[in-house]
Amino acid sequence: ELKVEQNPLFLSMQEGKNYTIYCNYSTTSDRLYWYRQDPGKSLESLFVLLSNGAVKQEGRLMASLDTKARLSTLHITAAVHDLSATYFCAVEGWDGGSQGNLIFGKGTKLSVKP
Amino acid sequence: EAQVTQNPRYLITVTGKKLTVTCSQNMNHEYMSWYRQDPGLGLRQIYYSMNVEVTDKGDVPEGYKVSRKEKRNFPLILESPSPNQTSLYFCASSFGAVQETQYFGPGTRLLVL
Numbered sequence: 001e002l003k004v005e006q007n008p009l010f011l012s013m014q015e016g017k018n019y020t021i022y023c024n025y026s027t028t029s030d031r032l033y034w035y036r037q038d039p040g041k042s043l044e045s046l047f048v049l050l051s052n053g054a055v056k057q058e059g060r061l062m063a064s065l066d067t068k069a070r071l072s073t074l075h076i077t078a079a080v081h082d083l084s085a086t087y088f089c090a091v092e093g094w095d096g097g098s099q100g101n102l103i104f105g106k107g108t109k110l111s112v113k114p
Numbered sequence: 115e116a117q118v119t120q121n122p123r124y125l126i127t128v129t130g131k132k133l134t135v136t137c138s139q140n141m142n143h144e145y146m147s148w149y150r151q152d153p154g155l156g157l158r159q160i161y162y163s164m165n166v167e168v169t170d171k172g173d174v175p176e177g178y179k180v181s182r183k184e185k186r187n188f189p190l191i192l193e194s195p196s197p198n199q200t201s202l203y204f205c206a207s208s209f210g211a212v213q214e215t216q217y218f219g220p221g222t223r224l225l226v227l
Binding site: 033042044045088093103105 | 147155
């Protein structure tokens with residue numbers, strides 16, 4: 001069974017601190033996606049990681065992909081309150097699946113406190 | 115404005131009464147997909163479509179149907195809704211299934227009594 005596991009599921013941070021969210025997956029996919037969802041809102045695409053070693057950065061967020069370890073990380077630098085949201089990773093379900101079949105993690109709910 | 119629209123946004127219905135949730139995108143995207151979001155379960159893919167007349171099952175297709183007769187529209191049909199289909203539904207689209215950013219609709223909150 002394909003699995004995408006995020007850790008932690010809940011994260012309470014202080015402003016200015018750094019932290020990392022982890023996304024482990026069991027497929028052989030080399031493509032991984034990160035999304036953000038604000039409370040009561042829809043999802044917004046953050047990063048598309050397309051190959052081993054891919055690293056992308058946007059503001060205080062940086063995502064990386066290690067396909068050999070089947071691991072992606074979302075690193076938060078000097079957190080600010082505006083980053084409070086739920087973050088999802090997703091991978092393609094290659095194993096027995098097909099292109100276009102996306103498997104999501106359960107999400108990491110991030111709360112940044114002053 | 116480039117967007118994915120869904121209708122209705124909120125719906126309360128009763129068990130067994132057929133319903134359709136529409137999804138439309140104005141970005142000429144080939145790929146479209148439906149997800150449901152439930153507390154503690156994250157998002158799960160219901161169906162997706164790589165292009166017109168091409169649809170595939172996601173992880174939780176039971177109880178749902180879709181069609182893709184035109185590029186811009188991808189309706190989700192519940193022929194006989196049941197209470198376990200109470201959920202928040204999202205439609206999404208992108209130029210391709212891979213390598214591309216998905217754009218999500220605003221969501222449809224469905225309650226089946």
